[in-house]
Amino acid sequence: MPRPFQRRGTAVGAAVVSATVLAAVALVVTPSTAYAATTYQYRTDFLTGTGDGAGTDDNVQIRLLGVNGNTAMSPVIDTPADDFEQFTHTYYNFPVQLNHLGEIWAIDVRYTDDGPFAAPEKWWLVSVKIKVTTSNHGADYRVIETYDCISNNWVPGQTTTRYPCDRLT
Numbered sequence: 001m002p003r004p005f006q007r008r009g010t011a012v013g014a015a016v017v018s019a020t021v022l023a024a025v026a027l028v029v030t031p032s033t034a035y036a037a038t039t040y041q042y043r044t045d046f047l048t049g050t051g052d053g054a055g056t057d058d059n060v061q062i063r064l065l066g067v068n069g070n071t072a073m074s075p076v077i078d079t080p081a082d083d084f085e086q087f088t089h090t091y092y093n094f095p096v097q098l099n100h101l102g103e104i105w106a107i108d109v110r111y112t113d114d115g116p117f118a119a120p121e122k123w124w125l126v127s128v129k130i131k132v133t134t135s136n137h138g139a140d141y142r143v144i145e146t147y148d149c150i151s152n153n154w155v156p157g158q159t160t161t162r163y164p165c166d167r168l169t
Contacts, residue, residue, distance in 0.1 A: 041133045041141055042071065042094040042101070048084050049124030049152075055085040056123035058157070061110040062092065064130065065162075066101025073110060084123060104130060104165050107149045113157030125151040130165070145169060 133141035
């Protein structure tokens, strides 16, 4: 007796093929596989110093360096608020990523002092804290790692400076 797939044009063969195709499609689009990927969010918190002239209005960028890979250099961090002012926190969230950078061992901070009040070495960066959060299947993000990258010094302008990071959790 011929198999159903060999009986083209018959009602029995078409019904079996249609049922098989529908079952295969159902496996691809079920809700349990729609959000199967784990995603990671990297949130940075820059703390600017308290001394006179510690803040800046110039361009700041950051890149995270992990044992499994690095992020690209961020776009210039600029929000509607007055960023990087004396004794303030400035936040930046990297776009959601599918790959985990692994333990973050350092950051690169690029600071270009080309604004209207540019002066060399005029931004005092105390530290950058990093929170790594994860989400599975589209659920809420939860913190899985935190890091502290300490500068506590003037950031040289027109350069990219590397700062080591310590894992806190």
